[in-house]
Amino acid sequence: MIFTTRCCQQLSRGVVLTLQVSAYPLPEHRSTALANQAAMLYVILYFEPSILHTHQAKMREIVDKYFPDNWVISIYMGITVNLVDAWEPYKAAKTALNNTLDLSNVREQASRYATVSERVHAQVQQFLKEGYLREEMVLDNIPKLLNCLRDCNVAIRWLMLHTADSACDPNNKRFRQIKDQILTDSRYNPRILFQLLLDTAQFEFILKEMFKQMLSEKQTKWEHYKKEGSERMTELADVFSGVKPLTRVEKNENLQAWFREISKQILSLNYDDSTAAGRKTVQLIQALEEVQEFHQLESNLQVCQFLADTRKFLHQMIRTINIKEEVLITMQIVGDLSFAWQLIDSFTSIMQESIRVNPSMVTKLRATFLKLASALDLPLLRINQANSPDLLSVSQYYSGELVSYVRKVLQIIPESMFTSLLKIIKLQTHDIIEVPTRLDKDKLRDYAQLGPRYEVAKLTHAISIFTEGILMMKTTLVGIIKVDPKQLLEDGIRKELVKRVAFALHRGLIFNPRAKPSELMPKLKELGATMDGFHRSFEYIQDYVNIYGLKIWQEEVSRIINYNVEQECNNFLRTKIQDWQSMYQSTHIPIPKFTPVDESVTFIGRLCREILRITDPKMTCHIDQLNTWYDMKTHQEVTSSRLFSEIQTTLGTFGLNGLDRLLCFMIVKELQNFLSMFQKIILRDRTVQDTLKTLMNAVSPLKSIVANSNKIYFSAIAKTQKIWTAYLEAIMKVGQMQILRQQIANELNYSCRFDSKHLAAALENLNKALLADIEAHYQDPSLPYPKEDNTLLYEITAYLEAAGIHNPLNKIYITTKRLPYFPIVNFLFLIAQLPKLQYNKNLGMVCRKPTDPVDWPPLVLGLLTLLKQFHSRYTEQFLALIGQFICSTVEQCTSQKIPEIPTDVVGALLFLEDYVRYTKLPRRVAEAHVPNFIFDEFRTVL
Template sequence: IYMGITVNLADAWEPYKAAKTALNNTLDLSNVKEQASRYATVSERVRVQVQQFLKEGYLREEMVLDNIPRLLNCLRDCNVAIRWLMLHTADSAYDPNNKRLRQIKDQILTDSKYNPKILFQLLLDTAQFEFILKEMFKQMLSEKQAKWEHYKKEGSERMTELADVFSGVKPLTRVEKNENLQAWFREISKQILSLNYDDSTAAGRKTVQLIQALEEVQEFHQLESNLQVCQFLADTRKFLHQMIRTINIKEEVLITMQIVGDLSFAWQLIDSFTSIMQESIRVNPSMVTKLRATFLKLASALDLPLLRINQANSPDLLSVSQYYSGELVSYVRKVLQIIPESMFTSLLKIIKLQTHDIIEVPTRLDKDKLRDYAQLAPRYEVAKLTHAISIFTEGILMMKTTLVGIIKVDPKQLLEDGIRKELVKRVAFALHRGLIFNPRAKPSELMPKLKELGATMDGFHRSFEYIQDYVNIYGLKIWQEEVSRIINYNVEQECNNFLRTKIQDWQSMYQSTHIPIPKFTPVDESVTFIGRLCREILRITDPKMTCHIDQLNTWYDMKTHQEVTSSRLFSEIQTTLGTFGLNGLDRLLCFMIVKELQNFLSMFQKIILRDRTVQETLKTLMNAVSPLKSIVANSNKIYFSAIAKTQKIWTAYLEAIMKVGQMQILRQQIANELNYSCRFDSKHLAAALENLNKALLADIEAHYQDPSLPYPKEDNTLLYEITAYLEAAGIHNPLNKIYITTKRLPYFPVVNFLFLIAQLPKLQYNKNLARRCLKCLQMSWVPFCFWRIMFGTQSSPGGLLKHTCLISFLMSSEQSCNFFCFFTERIILKSSTIAKMNLEMKLSCS
């Protein structure tokens, strides 16, 4: 009906009695058998004819011009047979539950001797035949007038020369002077020159008369005896014949071929032949040249939806053309994707042979062992597979640049896009499958999985290094672009969990229509592999079960004292996922920290600011320590009374701080690994970034000291862009980052102070580690990462309280800040588990 939408009239006309009756005659089994048998005969006959026409050198210009009706009839029969067979054998045209229709279909398939491969071959040959004829006629039409003028000039000159011969001016062997022939030939020359190209009908009739006149003059004047004169006459007749052929080249022939060759009915049905196309290409890559003609034939379907739009001069013409052309190009990509798939299949075999079978030849080798290292059979297999890859590449490049609708299709770009698509599909699947963890496994599967995945990724990387010279592509460039795109897309999708407004696929700068990144069904709470990796790292470094030793940069199990993980983990991630993977992991941790801080604020509002008991306790404490410039009397009683009354809030408070602290340590380790790899792999980039960063900070500091000095404007993206580079190179400090902004919270410094002195009794100083550790007898789940993030590695209690104030990301007011500073400056803690300590601190809050 329209753009390949098919309708079975036996079903559609069933409710209409008159239409159904009229159709019954057509659907009579004897008529069905007759039609199917006839088209079987026609298809076999035209298939032989077309194959004959397509033989090398058969379709010459003269043959085509002399046999236009015959060629058009053959073309028409081919297209009619293809149309009838495709429409009447399509699965979508029949209802499988209708017994009568099923019987008709089976009879058609039997009587027409239907074979989808033979029908597809006929379609290929017809498309190629049609394409060659169209190209020949287009070229002949473009050269029509020039050739006609050339033949006219040549014929006239031949007659003038013969006139000169019979005049006696140009002596020719055994030719006597004849003034009558001289005058006659001059007249013929003038007649030829007088032929008008614009009046093709009159010129054609006159040309035929001139040919007859030249034949008669040769007979009546007995000119056959002189071979040279006969040759002149034959050449002139030949040129006149060429003029007749040329004048008969008309655009109507191209229009007829366009109408006859319409394939819009197969816009949807052609998809059923995709598997046959791909199998043909896999067996014979040069088949792409014939497929090119088929795709161009299918492009004729674009004329139908554009016809009325074009006639109406609608501005939608371009957008509609773009849409249907894009659909057709997508189908072309789908069919030709078999080439990259076959190439990758061969590549995997090559990598397997190079990795496991072929032994690397040493630089020095004894001649006795030469035969052992020769390994002729594996090396021959590698050469054979490499040759197959080259053949596939050559096959697609034979397609040449083609205009499909209004979109130009470059075969080299198609090949590169196909390779990218196959690479993305395989790498994305490897990442998805390789990073699935069992949360109950002990020890963790993290490192073994990363090593296994690293070997897989290395295989892909090596295969691209190997393939790039044989397919003429930039392997390393494609590898880096596509792997970074896969990782960044997955990070983006994982971070969507933390966003109110999700980034959809059509909005993503990493997703592509032509080279899509596949999405897999989540196997746990994480959406992608990067989320599973991050949560597995958080699981094995859980603050309740592990502690972090800063000097060793290592996490240890608190019960067994065994190493859980260390900086080697991030080195392995760097090896497996590259800088993109580490940077994406760092970005995901940032989102998680923001989420935890938002939860912390909600918790603070709920359990502190909305709890009257807690507020009364804090107010009582504030009153008890006033005035701020005096020593608090009976401090031990006051402080521990406040701690006891607020005991219920510390569990949730501690848990929130622990989660943020754990992720901050991980971010520091990621930054260290990124910075190390940047300095090692690209020392010039690292040096340039560090110097630029210092220069920018110096300029900004100078601006704040002297506002007349320049400062980047709001529309200047320099600071934003350089930050992305600095974070990718690990030149930043996660502890100095601002994650969220909020209003000042009342009592926040006081709550922090109470929280600190509530947790201090659980620690004791360890001389071996030169730091505070958990007491052996009091196994609470407060690991070192809490103290590391909250208070740093200061050796004095004053340092602890100092860092408590400094890293508080929210301060209630300047007054409460001053109170907290003075308060911690004068306080003396007394407890049976804590010796008297004079805490001295100098803080300046502004």
Template sequence: MPVHARGHGNSRSTTTDNCKDLCQPEMGQKYSKQLSMSDFLASNNPCGQTILQLVATGNAIISELLRLSDYVPPVFKVANVKDAGKYGEIIFDFSYFPKQEYYDDLINGRPDLQDTDDEFRENNLTLLTRFYQAFESVHKYGIEFNRLVQIEGSQKNILPVDDFIILRYVEDLMNGTYLQQTVENVIANEAGKQLMTEAVYLFGVMLIILDLKYDAAARERMIVSYFRYSGKRNALDSNIDEVGKLLARNDGFSLQPYRRPPGYPENYFKRIGFREDIIGMIIGRLRSDDIYNQKKAYTELEHQTTAFATQAAMIYVLLYFYPDILHNKPAVMREIVDKHFADNWVINLYMGITVNLIDAWDQYKAAKAALNNTLDIQAVKNRAQIVYSSIGKLNTQVEQYLTEGVLIEDYVLKNISQLLRFMKECNICLRWIILHTSELPIGADTNKRCKQMLNLTISEAHYNPAEVFQLLLNTAQFEFNLKEIVSQLLVEKYDRWNANKREAIERLLELADVFSGAKPLTRVEKNDNLQAWFRNVAKKIETLDFDDWTSAGRQTNQIMTALDEVQQFHELDTNMQVKQFLNDNKRLLSTMILLNNVQESTLSIMELVADLSYAWIIIDSFTLVMQQGIKRNPSLVTKLRATFLKLSSALDLPLVRINQVGSKDLMTVSQYYSGELVAYVRKVLQIIPETMFTMLAKIIQLQTNTLKELPLRAEKDKLREYAQLDERYQVAKLTHDISVFTEGMLMMKTTLVGIVKLDPKRVLEDGIRKELVKQVATALHNGLTFNPRAKGSELIAKLDALGIQMEGFRRSFEYVQDYVSIYGLKIWQEEVSRIINYNVEQESNSFLKQKVYDFQSSFQNRHIPIPRIAPLGDGSVNFMGRLCREILRVTDPKQTYYAEQRNTWYDWRTKQPIVDILLFRKIHRAVGSFGLNGLDRLLSFMIVKELQVLTDTIQSVFTQRESADMLDSFQRQLMPIDSLISK
């Protein structure tokens, strides 16, 4: 929520009927004594601290839901459990509960299913526990808020705030647990109404994220699996039934393909049972108030919807808890739309998750009718055309501001209001065009009217992603420069103000001395009156107090006016030296006034206006534009730095309340969002290593296939042939281009993105590693793919070709290392070993009961991921398995025999050599010592598996008595004789 949240309060009527009519704000005036915002959030106020803790917890839960959404095991996400392979018979949805005994007996009655079930539990229980804890936290959050507002009556002693007393907040408020606090006066309080609104809004966001990021069937399967494996079946404190009811699939709702049944999502939101009277009171506040006091930053009438953008998202969510307004209250909906959605229909719900109101409100009569005014074709055309004309003008103007020497301290001091207005115009224009031309969200992409409005907006606004991105890029740089100057002015403000004050006093005293006759200037006569007057003015300046600026500012203006009057009255303009003295004094006094116009609130307004959280996800649509710009001009990276910093301001949204309450979740939530942003920055900048490797591929081609190796001695007439000037020029040019891209990357300074420090040299090296891993992994995959139908073995030919390719990679990487300032050989060895070891580990999983998944692997890295290529269906997981099985196939004892004296395998039928000892040299050249070690490990696993099959077979064969007797007899015959042989 916005950091600088201000507003005034409201309360509710005591009757439910009035609440259903969304009690008018005047009703809160009967509560004459209200706590201030700071008092409500004071550490000794349990009421404020409890709701603050609740909201902080809500933001932390959302970050956990978003974080875990990338780790849902694929077996849970299949459309039909039958597609889950061998796990299909042990994965159940909620249909498991009515037939629990039947399914358990089915599994227990089959040893193979028991083994599969045990394996699945060992591999997934830890992850399932974390998922369930996140789901349970959502349920607890809703229950605890619900209890917060329930009871009215007796005054209780103040209770200590523990981890989950927040869950009883509403109940405790109405029960009188918090002395002198009720729901009404909490909602009437500045901070209270913000936090109550946020508490309900965040719960709605959780439910929406659960449906957007987690398929309902997958949720059910994960909950059932956790229930079966966790030992919570008979736990007294288990609330798995309630969690299941909240997160059960919504009848008829589906994302793929998209289906939205009538009553969705309000029926989904009703499951927790929030009280409509409380929701009605909060909606009443949102209708009447500017709860975050954003209009202080957006004073112009046409900026109203931008000022209310934050609470617009909140009222959108809250209306689903009170759907009667959406259906049957046209007047209320018209009021809400006119205030919050007068010129926009695409809103930012939370951290870049967008909602298209055309689709979202399509099934609500009152809401749909109220939105029609906003969606008037001519109104949309006019708005789009205004934005189109603004983009060009703003781009031109911002480029003028970014011209060297324009945006300096003096200019900022004199024009701070104008600069802030311009900054608002840029950001409002960007917000509207980016949101309303973005890709339609799920659901809206199948709505005919949504498509019509999108096409109309794109057409009328002459939407050009490159132009919009250019404005975003320039605006971010402008804001960065302006913030740096304003921040520096705030730091130096007190010292500079006092320095100007001292200099103004000294100059006036010097001027007084001039009129005393003690320091004669040319044609300046002695004037005792002027001497006394100037000394008196100097004394007045000396009394100015920096801390009492209201009075000081007024007196400074009066002094400047007096200096103008005395200059005209006494005709002091005739003496250039005196005139210069007076002008210098007025300049110093004017600077003092300007310095005090730069307040801390100026920086706060700038941070508020520069918010880019609405583009947290949409920004990805500009990735290609950014990368094309970098390819054309690598120095663009320096401007992108300001854009990434602007985007990092979005981190304030989920962290404000967590930071206010001093929650231990601050670090984990910060790390998640910072990590997501850093990952995106790396994705954009990856174009530099990609381009470098495209050039490097050409160098590899030239060095491997074109350039001849120089002999130690050569005949004179063959020197030109060996010189290969054109080819060497191409190598030199490509190498230079690579160094230019490197310089462009390194021009970006070290940047703090959230809590993660982004070092451009490290980003470049990681990018080079990533591209190297991608290229080498692809080469290994393609090079070690064998055709089972080939007449002869492809093994030797494939290893030779791969060896040449790998050698070319290594040589070129060594060649270019000095031009990009990296340790090429070290990187080569580290990454190739990581690729081989990772693939050996994944291939080994097929032999292990407890498997190592991608996110658990010590060889996998989020920033330098090893590609996981789908198996080819030949029984192997990856190229290491294929290589191992191909070696076993060509040396199969059924078709070949090994001649130890010659270290060679021969074909049984033709007696021709198949492979010899040189095979291992070729393998070493292709996959290195790491590959040989990996093959050894895989063969060991295969041997163990064969021995297990053998022992199982023997055990099954000799279970009968006759077979056991025969084996005992055979054993006795083989035992050494330890007695005399009988005659």
């Protein structure tokens, strides 16, 4: 408490001083000079609230010293405090502040700063005129220039703090009255204040650069001027020696000796002792003026010229010796903009509008950003003095914040570019007709289209001007981060591209599930036209803005799609991938997230679920030979493989590949749900288990013929009828998604072979080589094999899937445990569905009734995928049960002299054939369970 009181007393009496006081020698700048102390005092007073409450004399002294003309202060990095509000509960503080807040004082201060800002703005604009700030002018007018800088910064500080919205509570009548008074009397205009800030920053930047340059060359120039002056005096001494007759100057030994002495005196000047050298240089200048006057040397122009040159060099030496680092320190202190760390954001819209109107404004903004970067000195000062290891991290943080703000301001350039780009897209897509290869002369005028082409040229020129504006900024060190304008421009273009493409994808892929027919193809075509427009226009402007358009397009579109796929797949993961963990998300070029419009999180989910909806096996029938889905009731085509070509055109390889990944996750989810259902409806149901045990006893051993097979099989089906509805739905869903994955793989493989035949051939050969190596290793373990830490297999899988060189049916989606009754349950399920199907010569297996829909391809592929997840012996047992069913039923028909093969047997045989075809296994796998003659007979009957 005693320490706090002493601090208050010392601060109020000005005992604790800073370098700022020496930088602000004028009395009208006192409150600015003591601003740091005032901020410290404001905080310290809260540790001794009795002073704020009752010590009126002390508070009056504090207010008179620190707050006579200001009541809004910045305490740290732009955190502003309005003392009117902060000291309202404290009687002594409030009373002491009343003098400052008197309306006549408010009016006087506002009017004064209005006058000052107008005067100094005119001065600064004069200084910034081309060629005005020359080295000689700067060195001769250092006090004048520094005074102008002080007035500018003080006026900017006062006006920004006291007119800020954050400094005034609009609900407080007194606050509003004071602020209205300030706005009126200061003739406040945010654009004029911002222009003053810009010009001051530019002026300050030029002066700093000039002084840095002069300081670096100071000694070199001083020595050069000294050498030149000494040589002039030596030459002048030679002139009066009489040796050089061409000079026509009479010999004068006294002047000769005097000039040689002056030359020695000049050479003896010591750079390190600047005070003595300066004093002696002034004396030498006076001596040269006197010798010219007393010895009547004006009659000889050559001698006069030598004397004038020497005096000029001596004057330059005085100017050069007066270049002090203290001037730079003063400029650094005076130019502090830490109070505006947050307030500057209120001028963002003005900055952006200025850039939109005049892109070259970026050069002045560069100086403003550098001025704002000086605010970093405040948080780093004490950290640096304490030799804290946090110096780098704190520097990184504040520099990063400032660079983010720079990016935010300059983002208007890419936005403006893309506004022009959209107009170019419209003109090129709708207005300008493509010129044919051969053209009749009389139609040349029609194809010229001078108006639209002029408009495109005008918009292109505007885009190139914006590019030129940002590149004028040059590479700049903002804090400890180097900002490359070319990289800044590219990042800005990427950000705008990502924002617009992501929005187009989000808006373009929203479907109405009740629409008849589906909106899928029309929406894809419309979105494809939009994406093509973006792509073509981006390709068109790449040379004008000096960027790799195709590279940026592919990188950003792939990033958008992969990010959205990742977010959609999060629904299927226990541990979600957050934005900060995503390899596709970026801080500087963020991918926007949109509010979901249905159960899907992103557009890729909506697209996938719409495809699943329109190809639902309950509503459609898939004809494998045509790769087409037909409506079961109307027999109209719903969609075909053209759908995937359209997706490839619209979303590219990334979109198709992302859709494939999402389907993988959905299949995994369905298989997991299936296993849960299997546990629930089969392994926990005593009746079903008893039925399965009875059937297993009846069909054992599997190679034998089952007597009275119809009764045994159909009795088991009847007893388990209730479980097959859910079973069928799960199997069909998996099969449906496997068909879609096959179609996607076919489209990817086709486009890869067509567009990148060398890549496709290389991937196929590498894949075959790896498979051969793995197979050889298993046959002979001594042969080399990829080690566990080798990522080749993992990496090539991504390439193979992207190129469609894989078979989705061979994929293991989940890890499984042994399940009792699994083969016989699947067998029973299959034969339970066969009565619902019939064979059609043109279409294959189709359902008998549209009201009892079973689609054959999803059924086969679903069962195949399910069996693939388990040990191969389950598949062997399943196939053996089907073979036994076929043989037993055929044997029974033969014994009963039934001439036709039952439809159930036909279905089972077709299932075996399709199983062999889809898995690409040899026919002998099926023939191991069903004799050849049955297959042959079956084909002749069909």
